[in-house]
Structure formats: C-alpha cells, structure tokens
Amino acid sequence: METKTIVKNQADRLIFLGVMLFLLGLIVGLIVPVLANPRMGLSSHIEGVMNGMLLIIFGLIWNRVKLPSKWLAITFWMAIYGTFANWFGILIAAIFNAGKMLTVAAKGQEGHPVAEAVVTFSLVTLTLAMMFVSVAILIGLARGNKSKNAES
Numbered sequence: 001m002e003t004k005t006i007v008k009n010q011a012d013r014l015i016f017l018g019v020m021l022f023l024l025g026l027i028v029g030l031i032v033p034v035l036a037n038p039r040m041g042l043s044s045h046i047e048g049v050m051n052g053m054l055l056i057i058f059g060l061i062w063n064r065v066k067l068p069s070k071w072l073a074i075t076f077w078m079a080i081y082g083t084f085a086n087w088f089g090i091l092i093a094a095i096f097n098a099g100k101m102l103t104v105a106a107k108g109q110e111g112h113p114v115a116e117a118v119v120t121f122s123l124v125t126l127t128l129a130m131m132f133v134s135v136a137i138l139i140g141l142a143r144g145n146k147s148k149n150a151e152s
Contacts, residue, residue: 007063010072011060013076014080017080018055020052021084022053023052024052025047025050025052028045035094036094036096036111040090040093043094044091044094051083051084065137066147067139074136078129078130078136079133085122086126089122090102090119092122093111093119096111097115099111101120101123
C-alpha cells in the first residue's frame with residue numbers, strides 16, 4: 001500500500017478512535033456517583049474526554065508527521081495504547097477503589113492487589129508510551145517543516 005494511503009488510513013482511525021474515547025469519557029461522567037471512588041471516576045471521565053481530543057488532534061496533523069513508515073506505525077499504536085490505557089487504568093482505580101500510585105486523587109486508598117497491579121502497569125506503560133509519542137511526533141513535525149522549507 002502506498003505511504004500516503006497508509007497515513008490517510010491512520011489519520012482516519014485516530015480521529016474515529018478519538019471520538020470513541022471521547023464518548024467513553026462522557027459515559028464514565030454519567031456513572032461517577034456510583035463508583036467506589038467518585039473522585040477517581042471524575043479523573044477517568046476527564047482523561048477519556050481529553051485523550052479523545054488528543055487522538056482527534058493527532059489525526060488532524062498526522063499527514064504533517066514525517067517519519068519512516070515503521071516508526072509512524074509504532075507511534076500510531078503507542079498513541080492509541082497510551083490514551084486508552086490512561087482512561088481505562090484510572091477507571092479501574094475508580095471502580096475498585098485502587099490508587100496506591102495516585103496519592104492525590106485516591107486519597108491514600110488501596111484496592112485489591114490485582115486492581116493495584118493493573119493500575120500500576122497501565123500508569124507506567126502509558127507514561128512511557130506517551131513520552132515516546134510526544135518525542136516522535138515532535139521529530140516528525142520538525143522533519144516535515146524542514147522538508148517543507150526546503151521545497152520553498
């Protein structure tokens with residue numbers, strides 16, 4: 001498949017998944033009062049909405065990110081993983097009143113060790129993923145600007 005087609009497909013998927021995550025965040029907002037930790041539920045709601053918007057923005061700028069196709073694919077999947085893991089990990093913390101790593105929002109609450117493990121895993125891996133995504137997109141945008149300026 002041609003690179004332009006791959007980039008367009010990835011951009012379209014980022015926008016679609018962004019709207020989906022935005023909707024999931026809104027749905028969590030409706031159930032905040034019934035969660036074991038409503039404050040954490042509010043955090044999950046906000047993460048869903050904000051990360052949904054982030055994916056939409058990534059989709060809108062995706063054609064400007066100039067990276068080798070392999071790195072673009074890795075960045076694409078890391079962005080999806082990081083944004084959904086952020087929403088889901090915080091939602092698990094809200095449902096199971098977990099949050100050993102989330103001292104402010106969890107107010108010192110600790111949940112079942114399995115829930116804590118899921119939350120910890122998601123927080124650590126999403127942080128690494130989103131740092132990678134941020135650096136990769138910055139590099140890709142800089143390369144895109146450089147090639148655009150060279151053409152002028």
